[in-house]
Amino acid sequence: MKFENIFGHEDIRTQFDELIKNKRFPHAIILCGEDGIGKSVIAREIASKILNKSEIREYADLIEWKILNDKKSISVDQVRKIIEEVNKKPYEGNNKIIVVHDMDSMTIQGQNAFLKTIEEPPVGVYIILLCKSQNRVLDTVKSRCQIYKLNRLNEDEIRKFIDIKYNITNEDEIRTLLAFSDGIPGKVDEFLNDKDLKEIRNIVINAILNIKNLNPKKIIECANKLSEYKKLWHEICNYFILYIRDALIYKETGNKDLLINLDKIDDVKKVASQFSMKQLNKMVEAVNYGQLNLETNVNMPLTYVEMLFKIQEV
Incomplete structure (x- = not known):
């Protein structure tokens, strides 16, 4: 280099x-x-x-x-x-x-x-x-x-990093990367190249979209799947929060320019249409509760099961 x-x-x-x-x-x-x-x-x-x-x-x-x-x-x-x-x-x-x-x-x-x-x-x-x-x-x-x-990079520096290393020109994709990177170039690399993170994002959004239709067996299966990514529990919780946050913002403003998950805009719109503001805020509380338990090393599959049931019950 x-x-x-x-x-x-x-x-x-x-x-x-x-x-x-x-x-x-x-x-x-x-x-x-x-x-x-x-x-x-x-x-x-x-x-x-x-x-x-x-x-x-x-x-x-x-x-x-x-x-x-x-x-x-x-x-x-x-x-x-x-x-x-x-x-x-x-x-x-x-x-x-x-x-x-x-x-x-x-x-x-x-x-x-x-x-x-x-x-x-x-x-x-x-x-x-x-x-x-x-x-x-x-x-x-x-x-x-x-x-x-070492401090986080500013937006211009991250944009330069994305441009030179990945030659990405689509503004919606760039803005998604800016949001997920939070000033850390290594997170851009992870977002674009880490297969586990891509799989986790898909599991999370599908869980939110289909949570009302999941029976107990399916919820346990989803929790066990998430538990396979033991070292990525923080990212899992973060993805839940970011999707719900986007749904809240879109529901309130209808402005997609304020969203983080711009590459998943259709899914965000579906979540926003399925749940009320009160329900979405309750979901955030459920995820925060789950994250607190994970931070204190409570049983991981059990924590995810409880979190998913709390989200389902909102």
Whole structure:
């Protein structure tokens, strides 16, 4: 990837360029921002420039560490391996960059084991820690790093991203992507490329459209189907809310330009015609209740069953 193909974060990237140019880049930094905001890309850009490379790709002295596939966190054992890598000499030049993804998922024991290395890495070694939230990163770790927060892209930046990467020109489709991205380019990629998310959207809208005709067996089947997407429960609830929200707005204003699901406008109109404002607001309450239970790890299939029955009863 060429540096000019990176979208947004101009101010912070310029700041990094100046630090690298003047050989004042910190030995350890934390890049904080939501998933899909561009942390990994910015980290690789920093690494490429420190290594005096002209583009972003794999390099021998750019080492990235992620949570192992069968694990939920970065353990002390994995941290020990990271520390071993930190202390190895660079392969090609005088510099080496260690990028640790999901730092906020590193165990407390792991963070404590990593402290000394973060504070005093070998000369020429730069450590970049990526996290979604600083809340789960120890204060002792944060105090040893420079912290930089990546903000959401503005509409013009997201439009440019959509245009250059996907060459989409249909304004209704662009506006749908703008709404779902909420300033996060990675969400555009997910919306267009993630088959699971496409399937979930279809399940959700079909459930809302047909909820009055679903017998208990069908509701349980729908709940079980949704439960197959265990890690996407937040997206499932969000899709319910967004469809109902669009139906409320269309019912009140009749203005499709205010809708998010413009690619599903016919379905939104059907929902708006089937339910009253009071019923739609009750649906929102049912989904919010379901989301609250999911956040507190209540049984997932049971939560979806209860939520769907509440929607049916409005």
